[in-house]
Amino acid sequence: MNILVCISLVPDTTSKIVVGADGKTINPQGVKFILNPYDEFAIEEGLQLKQKHGGTVTTVTVGPPTAKEILQRALAMGSDNAVLVNDSNCADSFAVASSIADLAKETSPDVIIFGRQSIDYDSLVLPGMVAEILGWPSVTMVSALTIEGTTVTAERDIDGGKESVTTTLPCVISAQKGLNEPRYPKLPDIMKAKSKPVAERTPSAAAARTAVVGMTLPDSKRLNKILGDSEADINELVRLLHEEAKVV
């Protein structure tokens, strides 16, 4: 089985976000970049599918050269190949989806696995877009997956419940937390991964379909009325919720 895993480099959520001089992007100064947490489930699932069915796992990221770091982590976890689509300004999801679809057209994977969402732009649109460009089925938010022959059975999270879905290979999957328990790479493998090759590609020629008008930080308009725990304070909270906020 030929498996393609798509991962992304994202700011750690504890990082402070500062808007850059252009007013449209973040200032990367002092921001710690990490492997998107959901993508660990995607890599692990790829590795487990390989263990069961044989084949190769290729991990790809569309991003700046500094994203090589997360490809090396995927290699250390057990990925066979790594591909960097060298694109430093990939703010538009359609451009990124096109780059991944281009690679898939050339390498014909049986399954493409994404993390459920990336924690930076939280768009959740790539799996569906890539599947539609390729004309493939897709199952998103997958919490359990089995593949027998070309038959795929997946359980996916939906609002207020779960759905069991069947489809066929080739297909696109997005991994929900709980799909598996991602492994930690071992130190010798981390060292070895540093000397493994990372193939580089140019991004798709597809033009972006959205334009950033601006980026702003939230203005905290919270009331911050903090009270004590006396009987009178609790009465006051109820009054405020009833009369001021009108939520009770």
Place this chain on the structure above:
Amino acid sequence: MLLYLEPSSNGLKRSSLELITAARAVAGGSTITGLVIGATEEQLAVAGEYGLQECIVITGTTPQQAGNSNVAKIIADTATELGTKTVLFAANSTGKDVAPRTAVRLQAAIIPDCVELHGTTGAIEAVRPVFAGKAFQRLSSTTPTTVFTLRPNVFTAKKSDAPVQTAVRSKTVTIGADVRTTVVTNTTLNQGSLDVAEADIVVSGGRGLKAPEHFNLVEDLANALGGAVGASRAVVDAGWRPHREQVGQTGKTVSPTMYVACGISGAVQHLAGMSSSKIIVAINKDKDAPIFKVADYGIVGDVFDVLPKLTAKISALTSHN
């Protein structure tokens, strides 16, 4: 404008009514058309009160039968027929699944998870939270047609001052050999209780509750308020509460009218899931807990002491009204 609407047991889902309300503000005189798969006339009765001028009811299939790619095709084909410039979805599990496919079919830009829409159809700019709510991005589209998904509970559903009679027409589609994914079973896990992502009021508990058996304090307040129970990751990881209740970056994103955090410290990953709530209330015994920085109202106190009193006072108030 074309809106993908979803039926509920007693009409249309609230997120669908939110789409109609949001559409009114940006329609600029163009027709607001709904598309719904399998709805009865009774279910659609409410749509006119919200200003839905036209509705296309798809018959001959269900979303489960058709699968996400065929649902996207039905919507995209209809948008093309109508010459629609704007397609709206709710950013719920269906919208997130189907909207990206619809956008690719329409060669359209997609702007997901919007919390504000500005301008008029054909030239809408949308605002969406990014970096776990730590920044907002304002985007425009460079394509003639644009697909937007709207974050539930942000655009408040309001009836129109000028209600209309929705013109309903049905369209039968036949799904042939092109079924790519089939939904075999569909289970609602939390029958009878509200899903946190859809609830108007959410009361969440964290490690401050000390043990799973103390969550009745949180449940009691949620019941008194008519809300749903949520949880921090710490208590979900500890196995005290199911993952479906987890609020935050690796759980659900909620934006209820009121969010009550009980014994929750307010870690950034938790805030990522609830910071767009309209009113935030925090109860924590540590006056320096970060949750107070994002709270509208707070009580510095012990949950074991404060929650029963608060629940009793709220029950007394609501039973009077």
